[in-house]
Amino acid sequence: GLERRRDNAEYLRSELDGIVAMQRPVNGSNPAWLELTAVVKDREGFQRALLERGVDTQRAWMDACDALPAFANALNTPCEASRQIAQGAVYLPTYAALTPAQRDVVVRAVKASAP
Numbered sequence: 001g002l003e004r005r006r007d008n009a010e011y012l013r014s015e016l017d018g019i020v021a022m023q024r025p026v027n028g029s030n031p032a033w034l035e036l037t038a039v040v041k042d043r044e045g046f047q048r049a050l051l052e053r054g055v056d057t058q059r060a061w062m063d064a065c066d067a068l069p070a071f072a073n074a075l076n077t078p079c080e081a082s083r084q085i086a087q088g089a090v091y092l093p094t095y096a097a098l099t100p101a102q103r104d105v106v107v108r109a110v111k112a113s114a115p
Contacts (some may be wrong), residue, residue, distance in 0.1 A: 002032060004096035008103055009033035012092055015107045019114050022092075035060075035091035041115055043088050049113035055106050060089030 013022055013036065023037040037060050040046045047057050064082035065071055093106060 001096040004098070005033045005094050006031070008094040008096075008098050009036045011103055012036055012094065012106060016110055019111055033094045036094050037062075038090050038092055038110070039085055039088045040090060041088055043090055046113055046115070047090060050109050053105070053109035053112060055093070055109040057093070058091045060085075060091055062086050062089050 009031070013024075016022065016038070021039040025031045035058075043059060047059070050057055062082075062085055064079060064086040066074060066076060066078050067083060067086070092110070098106075
């Protein structure tokens with residue numbers, strides 16, 4: 001399971017490099033890749049276009065801490081990078097059961113749907 005997820009994530013990363021912004025592992029790490037996070041400007045439109053091509057995705061559940069009510073009185077300036085990620089992050093499938101043919105469907109769908 002774990003090695004298949006790693007293989008799937010690395011395949012998607014290599015095939016989609018330069019197509020969409022994606023998370024990158026820390027040098028020397030060996031991530032489990034439960035999901036592969038892509039960041040796009042129009043998340044809803046991107047997800048809709050992928051779904052029309054047979055690829056189901058999920059919005060990433062990341063929040064920009066400075067935008068949360070608990071930090072409303074913080075003195076720091078807003079972090080635009082974290083806000084952009086929070087608004088545009090999408091999980092691409094990397095699950096172990098994904099076949100090579102299904103991986104290719106994901107790649108083609110992302111390439112056709114990317115802004």
